[in-house]
Amino acid sequence: MDRFRLFPPQASTTSHEVDALFFALTLISLFFMVVIFLPIIFFSVKYRRGSPADRSNPRSGSFLIESGWTIGPIFLSLGLFAWGAVAYFRMERRPANAIDVQVVGRQWMWKLQHAEGKREINELHVPVNTTVAMTMTSQDVIHSFFVPAFRVKQDVVPGKYTGEWFKPTRTGEYHIFCAQYCGTQHSRMIGRVVVMEPAAYERWLKSGEPTESIVQTGERVFHDRGCSGCHAPNSQFHAPLLQGLYRNPVPLVNGTMVTADDQYLRDSILQPGKQITAGYQNIMPSFAGHLSEEEIMQLIAYLKYIGNQPPASQ
Known part of the structure; x- marks a missing residue:
């Protein structure tokens, strides 16, 4: 698996869309930071105590400018909201014909079982280019199933079921983290997703002792x-x-x-x-x-x- 990196690899069908929204928000934030803080710094220096700057009465206000800096951010915020909402609902809508996996979180491990009956602890083997849908619950406290490379994270709550799906696009091994503090060994509640070629996945699924579905x-x-x-x-x-x-x-x-x-x-x-x-x-x-x-x-x-x-x- 890759070591910790600032931007994990894009290894699922949703990762590009999530990253695009993330970078758009970052660039817009940087733009407004420059637009706001550079004038603040400039005028702080220009009108510092003892400077010979002109301190006469300012010019009258401009309705056009004041309307622009009010209406512009409103439409920008609505556009970002719509973008994020479309991406969110697309990620929440579970595709058909997905591989079903049941997940139970507990302090401090992940217990997983495939529909065919195969069980895993802190590991999840899946085929590449195939949708995987998980039904999750917790047997003690709130956890959160997070795979950074897939850009998916979902709370795992005791007493109810939550769902999460992803479609991996690259073979390899990818980190699983618990993204919700769950006790003294929270940092050790980790695992890995192993993305395999379909033929290799079928061999793995049939290996070992026969199991009930x-x-x-x-x-x-x-x-x-x-x-x-x-x-x-x-x-x-x-x-x-x-x-x-x-x-x-x-x-x-x-x-x-x-x-x-x-x-x-x-x-x-x-x-x-x-x-x-x-x-x-x-x-x-x-x-x-x-x-x-x-x-x-x-x-x-x-x-x-x-x-x-x-x-x-x-």
Whole structure:
């Protein structure tokens, strides 16, 4: 990996756009610094105490000049805001057909798992020119997943899911940092992204002992924890069905609607009484403290899988 440098290499599809905005802001700031401070220095010297400079009454003001230095910066600020907003929303919009990676931050390491089941600690292997989308959470305090070479940084928050994606354009190894102070060993919470050629990545992915995919592990957790006893299509208990659920509206007992996204599934597992589905009683026990963050993410991956299947009849 490269040693620390002022400007890390541009190794993703978003790095050029981020750098362009950064340098534009820097140059504009330098321009206004010169425009403001040079006259200040000049007049400070010219009108210093004891100088023979003319101190008679100044000329009357100019409406054109005063309007210009007010309106000009307004439009400049709006232009920079629009530029930054377009770049931000483009980076926030997750592309389709991305490789899924689950990330759990903890003091003081990164735990990562690929959709195929491969696990890593403080390392992330990805293929070049392929979009990688990460679903992240923390099991203790707030962290922040930062890859300077990709110009991506996202807070990793306990109790909720945040997302981040990138598309690497150069093979190599790139630093991972935690960019949010998280305790006494915060500076040691580092890692690396290894960007490989697609063929080499496939060989790496298949190396080692065979593993369950995240969905397969989630299915096992679903049955081992007794979830299937109530939520299976042929269950004797009156519980909401999960087929066809994901990303669809869910009516609640209070008359409102909520979309069944990742956060909804997580809350339903850990806080089942928070959002009760209309037509059902609040009889489900909470699994808070009984499932690890990895098991919760695996279970949600399985719920998303069956949630995309055609709904079955009750």
